[in-house]
Structures are given as structure tokens and as C-alpha cells.
Amino acid sequence: MANTTLTRRALLKSGAIAAGTLAMPSIVRAQTATEMTMLAWYGQAEPDAVAEFEELHNVKITPKYYVGGEQMLALLAQSPPGTYDLIHADAEYVQQLVFAKFVEELDPNDYAFDDFFPEFHRFPGHWSGDQLYAVISRFGFLGISHNLDAVSVKEAMSYDMLWDEKHKDKVGHFDWHLPNLGVLSLKEGNSQPFNISEAAWGQLMNGTLSLKPQVRGFYDYGGVLSSLKSGEVTVMPGIGEWITGVLRRDGANVTTTIPEQGGIQFTESFSIGRGSQRADLAKKFIQHVSSPKGQFNLANLNVFPAIVPSKPAWEQMISERPEDARHLGMFKGEGNAIDLIRKERIHIRELPVQQELEDWNDFWSAYKSA
Numbered sequence: 001m002a003n004t005t006l007t008r009r010a011l012l013k014s015g016a017i018a019a020g021t022l023a024m025p026s027i028v029r030a031q032t033a034t035e036m037t038m039l040a041w042y043g044q045a046e047p048d049a050v051a052e053f054e055e056l057h058n059v060k061i062t063p064k065y066y067v068g069g070e071q072m073l074a075l076l077a078q079s080p081p082g083t084y085d086l087i088h089a090d091a092e093y094v095q096q097l098v099f100a101k102f103v104e105e106l107d108p109n110d111y112a113f114d115d116f117f118p119e120f121h122r123f124p125g126h127w128s129g130d131q132l133y134a135v136i137s138r139f140g141f142l143g144i145s146h147n148l149d150a151v152s153v154k155e156a157m158s159y160d161m162l163w164d165e166k167h168k169d170k171v172g173h174f175d176w177h178l179p180n181l182g183v184l185s186l187k188e189g190n191s192q193p194f195n196i197s198e199a200a201w202g203q204l205m206n207g208t209l210s211l212k213p214q215v216r217g218f219y220d221y222g223g224v225l226s227s228l229k230s231g232e233v234t235v236m237p238g239i240g241e242w243i244t245g246v247l248r249r250d251g252a253n254v255t256t257t258i259p260e261q262g263g264i265q266f267t268e269s270f271s272i273g274r275g276s277q278r279a280d281l282a283k284k285f286i287q288h289v290s291s292p293k294g295q296f297n298l299a300n301l302n303v304f305p306a307i308v309p310s311k312p313a314w315e316q317m318i319s320e321r322p323e324d325a326r327h328l329g330m331f332k333g334e335g336n337a338i339d340l341i342r343k344e345r346i347h348i349r350e351l352p353v354q355q356e357l358e359d360w361n362d363f364w365s366a367y368k369s370a
Contacts, residue, residue, distance in 0.1 A: 033060040036278050036285070039075060040065060040088035041268070043303025052297070053288045059281060061086075068176065069093040070357075076102045081275030085282045091125045091267035092178075092350050094134045103271040106132040110283055112290050112310075117338055120309035124348060126269060134269035135286050138298045138306040141329070141337065141346055142179050142240045143263040145256045150234035156257035159187035162237060168214050172233030175218040177364035179238035182264040182349055184208050193264065195353035205363055212370050228254060238264070241328055245305035248327070255327070262345045268306070292316065300324065307337050 033054070038045045038061050045063030054060060066072045069090055076084070077100070087103060097103045113121045116136075126134040144156045150170070155161050162171055173180055178194075185193035185204050196204065216233050217223075224243055227233045229252050236243075240263075244254045270289065272282040288294045295313035299305060300321065307328050308314070317325040318332070329337035340346050352360050 036085045038063045038086040039084040084273040085276040085278045087271045116309040134271045139267040140306045141263045143258040145239045147234040148253045170234045171214040172236045173218045186261045194350040242304040
């Protein structure tokens with residue numbers, strides 16, 4: 001009993017501890033970061049992308065990375081509402097997110113669209129009528145990426161060069177049907193590369209199959225980087241500065257050229273996941289990455305560089321990173337990224353309109369094994 005009897009001093013001491021404990025929760029809460037979840041392509045929740053926001057708002061962003069829009073949709077279909085606070089997606093999949101009710105409606109007045117070039121105020125696919133569901137974060141162009149020691153810019157101004165005998169066994173493919181078939185559709189003369197008739201689809205398949213003898217291989221992201229850097233392949237259609245910008249950081253003599261037949265635009269965006277319990281924080285995150293400072297940061301992510309729609313961020317790129325700005329097309333005057341869009345040399349990447357997506361995917365599988 002003596003060991004379990006509390007003296008007055010011990011009681012007061014325990015009372016002080018208890019009082020201190022009662023006083024601590026607000027401090028503990030202040031030190032414990034709120035967890036947010038993000039479903040995204042790799043790189044969007046790495047420290048260089050989110051650390052500043054996390055520190056500003058005492059948040060920890062936990063990512064679930066996916067590869068390809070189909071995998072993203074499958075993950076969402078398997079998850080209850082509220083699983084993901086933020087969803088990072090390619091623009092061509094946003095309408096599917098809306099149709100499946102995977103994302104929340106956004107208030108356009110919450111975001112700095114006035115800072116963006118007019119082309120991105122009502123970006124196709126991000127709106128359903130007058131309802132907004134996604135905010136563009138960054139974008140890039142896909143054409144022909146090439147080693148300048150083997151392929152000049154002048155030569156890369158036409159997709160026809162892919163069939164040149166001197167490039168036999170030196171053509172590579174990033175292993176995804178949409179960007180590859182998109183640029184090859186432009187080569188076939190289709191002004192709407194993803195909205196083609198059955199006859200044009202047959203012509204595109206035949207034209208693509210005729211390229212196969214030139215092809216060295218099909219590569220994932222890491223394989224694309226290593227094969228272009230090593231010289232295993234010297235030219236790749238359907239990719240862009242998101243690859244060559246990374247390689248130049250390592251000293252590779254590579255670039256991306258948009259041929260005269262045109263190029264394809266990929267577009268990244270953020271949405272708020274349906275049922276998010278942290279929707280206000282998710283909105284603040286999208287506001288943060290839409291701000292001039294956030295946009296400048298997104299243009300220079302470690303995973304790969306990309307163009308951003310913010311005019312102030314362009315000014316900062318031109319001032320602080322002029323060489324990167326030049327390669328990305330974020331400069332003033334003729335030939336810049338916005339100029340190419342306005343001259344209709346750039347076509348937004350879409351899902352197939354007159355064929356099923358599975359048709360394109362099945363053909364790509366057959367092409368690889370041909």
C-alpha cells in the first residue's frame with residue numbers, strides 16, 4: 001500500500017502534469033501536420049513541387065503515383081469517395097473524371113485566370129458548360145525529339161524523315177499510343193489528329209506499320225532517357241521537352257522540334273477529389289500552384305520541365321532562366337509557344353473520337369509485336 005499511496009507533493013506534481021497535458025493539445029496540433037492525399041503522375045508531390053506549400057500550411061502531402069490515365073481511372077473506381085484530396089490528370093481524361101463523378105466542381109473566381117494567357121481561361125475539357133472541374137497547371141508540345149549530332153533541326157521539320165534509310169534501327173518510341181499515333185496522324189495529313197474517319201484510321205495504321213522496320217525499340221520513361229542519351233536511338237516521335245529538357249541538364253546534345261505538319265499538346269491539371277474532407281486545403285494548393293511563384297516552380301520541376309500558362313511566370317523565366325525559357329518556347333515574339341498555338345500548329349491531345357480507345361490500344365499492341 002505504501003508504494004501506491006500518493007503524497008500531497010506527488011498529487012500536486014501529478015496535477016501539474018495533468019494541467020500541462022491539458023494545456024498541450026493546441027501545441028501538439030500545431031506541430032502535427034495535416035495529411036493530404038494526391039493521386040498524380042510521378043514528381044507532382046516530390047519536395048521540389050510541394051515543400052513550400054507544406055511549410056506554409058503545415059501540411060504533409062502523401063502521393064499515390066500512377067502511370068497512364070487508364071490506371072488513374074481504375075484506382076479511383078476502386079477507392080471510396082474522399083480517398084484523394086487532389087487529383088492530377090492529363091486534360092483528355094478530365095471529362096471522364098467528371099462523368100464518373102470523381103471530382104468536385106470548382107469556383108472559377110477562386111483561381112488566377114487573369115494571370116494566364118487567354119487561351120487557357122476556358123481550356124477545353126476542363127469545363128462542362130459553365131462548370132469548372134480542373135485548373136491547368138502546365139503543358140508541353142510533342143513533336144520529334146532528336147540528337148543534334150545525328151539529326152538537324154532542319155531535317156526534323158518533317159515527320160517524313162523517320163522513314164529515311166539512314167535512321168534505320170535508330171528510331172525509338174515512348175511506349176504510349178496516344179502521343180505516337182497523334183503525331184503520325186498529323187503526318188498523314190489529318191487536321192484533327194484524334195478525330196478521324198474509319199478510312200483515315202486505316203491509313204494511319206498502315207502508315208504506322210510501315211515505320212516498324214526503322215524502330216529500335218519501345219521504352220518507358222527511364223528507357224527513353226537512357227536510349228537517347230547513349231545514342232542507342234537518335235530520334236523519337238511523340239515526345240518533347242519533357243524528355244530533352246531533362247537530358248540537357250546532363251549535358252546531352254538533344255532538342256525537340258515541332259515539324260511543319262504540327263505538334264501535339266499535353267496538358268496537366270489539378271482537380272479536387274470528390275468527397276475530400278480537406279477541400280479547402282486542396283483549393284489553397286491549386287491556388288498556390290496557379291500563382292506566379294508556383295507557376296515558375298512548376299516550369300522547373302526536377303521530374304521534367306514544362307511550359308506554364310502564367311504570363312508573370314514567363315517574365316520570370318525570361319529574366320532568371322533565359323536558356324530554359326528559350327528551349328521551352330517561353331520567350332517573346334514569333335515562334336514562341338503561344339505563337340505556335342495561335343498559328344494552329346499545335347493540336348490538343350485528346351482521346352479518340354470516332355474509334356474506341358481500346359481500338360488504338362489494341363493496334364499499338366499489334367504494332368509492337370509486328
